Amino acid sequence: xxxxxxxxxxxxxxxxxxxxxxxxxxxxxxxxxxxxxxxxxxxxxxxxxxxxxxxxxxxxxxxxxxxxxxxxxxxxxxxxxxxxxxxxxxxxxxxxxxxxxxxxxxxxxxxxxxxxxxxxxxxxxxxx
Numbered sequence: 001x002x003x004x005x006x007x008x009x010x011x012x013x014x015x016x017x018x019x020x021x022x023x024x025x026x027x028x029x030x031x032x033x034x035x036x037x038x039x040x041x042x043x044x045x046x047x048x049x050x051x052x053x054x055x056x057x058x059x060x061x062x063x064x065x066x067x068x069x070x071x072x073x074x075x076x077x078x079x080x081x082x083x084x085x086x087x088x089x090x091x092x093x094x095x096x097x098x099x100x101x102x103x104x105x106x107x108x109x110x111x112x113x114x115x116x117x118x119x120x121x122x123x124x125x126x127x128x
Contacts, residue, residue, distance in 0.1 A: 011038075015034075046073065046076075046104045070085075
């Protein structure tokens with residue numbers, strides 16, 4: 001598991017290769033990932049936007065930006081966590097992702113960028 005803390009918000013990520021959804025003969029490698037966002041601060045935070053950078057093993061870079069995550073813009077109260085799962089497809093059997101969430105600290109009417117830690121995407125068989 002990978003994790004990073006910015007402004008008392010901890011982002012933890014776990015990723016795995018989805019063998020049954022991938023088609024290596026078509027250069028299609030699917031990875032799922034689970035994100036946990038923990039608010040360790042004293043104020044509620046409201047996730048507004050996401051920005052991802054996805055890089056495959058050949059160095060091809062794709063950026064993804066948009067509102068919220070998985071169709072939601074959650075408010076995370078102090079001491080609480082929000083969890084979601086998503087996926088990405090690469091044209092190589094390995095890569096990495098990283099990025100940030102734009103959040104609003106509700107009581108302060110302040111916007112912050114919270115780091116999504118860089119995490120590796122690779123099938124378990126690559127470890128052998």
